[in-house]
Amino acid sequence: MNIQTPSKAIPQATDSEIRIAQNKVIDRLSANPAVAVTTNALTAHVGDGLTCAVQQGKFRTVMDLGPAMGGAARGPGPGFIAKAGIAGCIAIGVKMAAAREGIEIQSADLRLETVSDDLAIFGLGDNRAAPRETRISLDVRSGAPDLVIEALVANVLECSPWFLALRDPQNVTVTTTVNNLNRSGSS
Structure with a gap:
């Protein structure tokens, strides 16, 4: 796969x-498992047009659709971001797990394809x-034996939150509040 990597200007660990x-995080969470359950929230805003500003903590991104x-x-x-x-969760997870297990991996390249019906x-x-279908192919460059890498990837997939969100059903709740601009402020 021919994937551009991030700039080398930022030093990588x-x-x-x-x-x-x-291991520091694992030790901290193992000592107090109650702090391992977290809730993360982000906000999204669409005003004029279709440009959507999304923010979580100090991180912000913008999504939009094309002119068509x-x-x-x-x-x-949004499909790209999702x-x-x-893809990032799996690829980074493979590199994280390999580093934690002492398995040298030069790179992990991932291709994700989805088949959808755009009329829907x-x-x-x-x-x-x-x-309708999601296909993921992973190309791991390593000197480790194939069986070691295959087992590593299998373990990563069972621990990858966003892969599991794609694969497994989950409880999703939606609450909608309507602020009707046509209603008067008095009863």
């Missing part, structure tokens, strides 16, 4: 530094809007 950092869908292409679409989250996002046709 060594496998040893990654292992040390993870009425957007201004000010950022990648698939990027899954408009409520047209008989199909659901969810992807």
